[in-house]
Each structure stands twice: as C-alpha cells, then as structure tokens.
Amino acid sequence: MSYTVLIPAPIKRDIATWGLPRELHLEVYRKLIQELAANPDAHLGEVIVPLLARSYSFTLVDNQRLPHQHVFMFAIERDDASRVLRVVGCRHSTEDTGTN
Numbered sequence: 001m002s003y004t005v006l007i008p009a010p011i012k013r014d015i016a017t018w019g020l021p022r023e024l025h026l027e028v029y030r031k032l033i034q035e036l037a038a039n040p041d042a043h044l045g046e047v048i049v050p051l052l053a054r055s056y057s058f059t060l061v062d063n064q065r066l067p068h069q070h071v072f073m074f075a076i077e078r079d080d081a082s083r084v085l086r087v088v089g090c091r092h093s094t095e096d097t098g099t100n
Contacts, residue, residue: 002037003078006086018092020070024060028072031058032087036076040085044076053077053088067094 007029015028036043036056045055053075060070075089 003040003083003085005033005037006084011087011090014090021062021065024062027060048075051075051088069095
C-alpha cells in the first residue's frame, strides 16, 4: 500500500518559479506522487536538521535545452501512522547556473 504525498500550495508555487520545461515539470510531480509514494523506504535519505524531515533528491536530464542537468532536493515529513508524506521544502539547481 502506497503513501499519500501532500504538496502544499507554497511548495507548488516554489516549483512553478523554477521555470522548468513542461516535460521536466510533469516528471518532478510524477516522481513525488508516484515513485516516492510507492516506496518511501527506498527513496528517502538522511534527516535534515533542523526540520527533522527526510531528504528526497533526484536528477533529471533535459537533452534539448541548456542547462541539461537539473538537481532537485525535497524535504519530506513522514507520518507512518497515517501513511502520509508531506513536502515541507524544496530546492532546484543546475550544473551550469547554481541554485534557483
């Protein structure tokens, strides 16, 4: 049984400000809502202090536009009792321009 991933409006606004191409934007949401939700044990990393949330990071490649490599990091609060993962922070960087 998978978890439910909650992405609050402020996080959605942050993601929108990254100006990603549509394909990457959709893939970010797919990874959060489907991949992470299906198996959080396989994808959640270290605890992020002081949030006490867990990290979820991944890289996507866009071969049609520069910069090609996009790195994403999300802070996730996990509630095993209710099987909910809540996104509480996010960051995007590229190999060419640093963080956005």
